[in-house]
Amino acid sequence: MLVIDMQNDFCSPAGAMAALGADVQVNTAVAGRLPSFLDRARHAGCLVVWVRQAAHEQLVSPARRARAEAMGRSPLSVCAAGSWGAELAEGLRPEPGDCHLEKTRYSAFVGTPLHNLLRAHGRDHVVVVGTAANVCVDSTIRDAYMADLATTMPTDLVGWTRADLAEAAIRNLGFYFCETTTSAELLSDWSVVDRAA
Template sequence: MSKTALIVIDMINTYDHPDADLLLPSARKTVPVIAGLLDRARRAGVPVIHVNDNFGQWRSHHGELLDTALAGAHAELVEPLLPDDDSLFVLKARHSIFFETPLSYLLHQEGIGHIVLCGQATEQCVLYSALDAHIRHIDVTVPRDAVAHIHADLANAALTMMERNMGARVCDSGELWS
């Protein structure tokens, strides 16, 4: 039986990008939910993997990204979701958590065949990551209240696509590790 991991997508963020004003209201609602998921996953011994954009900073490492986000105008959205000493961290350059990252290899090495995706943005990075997991035969769960969106209508469509087209389980976060 394969293990499960919680993957937090793009939540180490400065929110100074062009669509941030559209994302922020949803992110503010989602952060406490993800913080609760992180706490429950850690208590249950579920591995936590943060996969985050590098924001074009090719010389950066995760510590620099954390420092930059914590020094930004929306540090209150980053602080509750900080990686702990047991969390793993993967940098990505594009939308999918798998695109040209070592994540597939990491999941295989750790015996992880099921991932729970949370983070932002539902209709972009979460959707593309779910698709890439599906084509890799990795089971996916997406807690609908733990993903932030830019456009609610597209996010709802994305969740429907993940469920119907990719066989993802879409649920409420309270159903996980309660």
Template sequence: MVHLDSAPALLVVDMQNGFCHKQGSFAKMGMQSEPTAIVPHINELRSAFRAANIPVFFLRTGYNADYSDRRGRDRRDSVEKLQGLIRGSWDANILDELTPEPDEKVVDKTRNSGFFRTSLESTLKERGVNHLIVTGVGTDVCVESTARDAYQMNFAVTTVSDATGTCNKPDHLAALHALRMFGGTASTAEVIEALQKSQDLRNQRMS
């Protein structure tokens, strides 16, 4: 059973055309993360968090046109050959179904973890956030890297099992198993139930 701390936030990781769309660069490499099952869950969580006036953040991977800011860059690499995930390109854009609202901050990154040389930590602290609810792709790469770092930075962390995904089910399940030690996991329904309970308690205190 998940318990939401006093100041949670929803984090949507790398739900971009390059990683998730059938015409994206990773699909062309045979590595697409299938978004069909998780997009409705992410949007359900967004709606619930927005209704509760709880912040929503997006992470977005994007590189310079010459890939000078990409780790281990290699011109023989498929991402570079396909001109994938260049900042400002269609490939780097967030899926249309998840287009961020004006008040949903997007944090750009160049590494797996959303905390590496980004404004994410300072932004969360400015907003007083102490609990991250993590969704997105890939469960075993950018989601796991970000969740682990958040845990080490003393944030409470819950990774949403049915609002995360990666290229195949075994890798997804293995990452969720590992993340039990870094804040744990919960389903979309469990997170929304916990959110409702926390809202009910807050309303009771105010009445």
């Protein structure tokens, strides 16, 4: 279970994205639904991996700086390393046994030990939740597919700040790169497996 970027700057009305004029309501709602879902996922045997974005001055390339400036912001304005904005959103509490990764690019696979972590735990299927459907979730799912990992995206647990871009991304991901489902359908599947065991 990869939980992508569920951080204050993306989910809180007091965070950086909201301050930049983005509508974070969908992300806030996803953050509210995640705790009970993750409890059930752990019970079903899922390894929960919290993946957080962190912006470091030393790791900002000219290309990244140019893209941020084109969007009207500094490359350090969202999820600056060590800031309140980079912390998990209110109500999200990791449990003992969960894993934690910091990423500095959109994909959770770029520049992180995620491949090694999954191998160490014998996992070849990832469920991706979090935000944003058209950016970090999209990039992570594409890389999971390219790494031959089975991938599932419960669409009601994926957020965004741009519905027009996110909805197109979800359709595209579901056609080419992953299975799309809902959290209720996943929980039902897990219950069937649990009863069979």
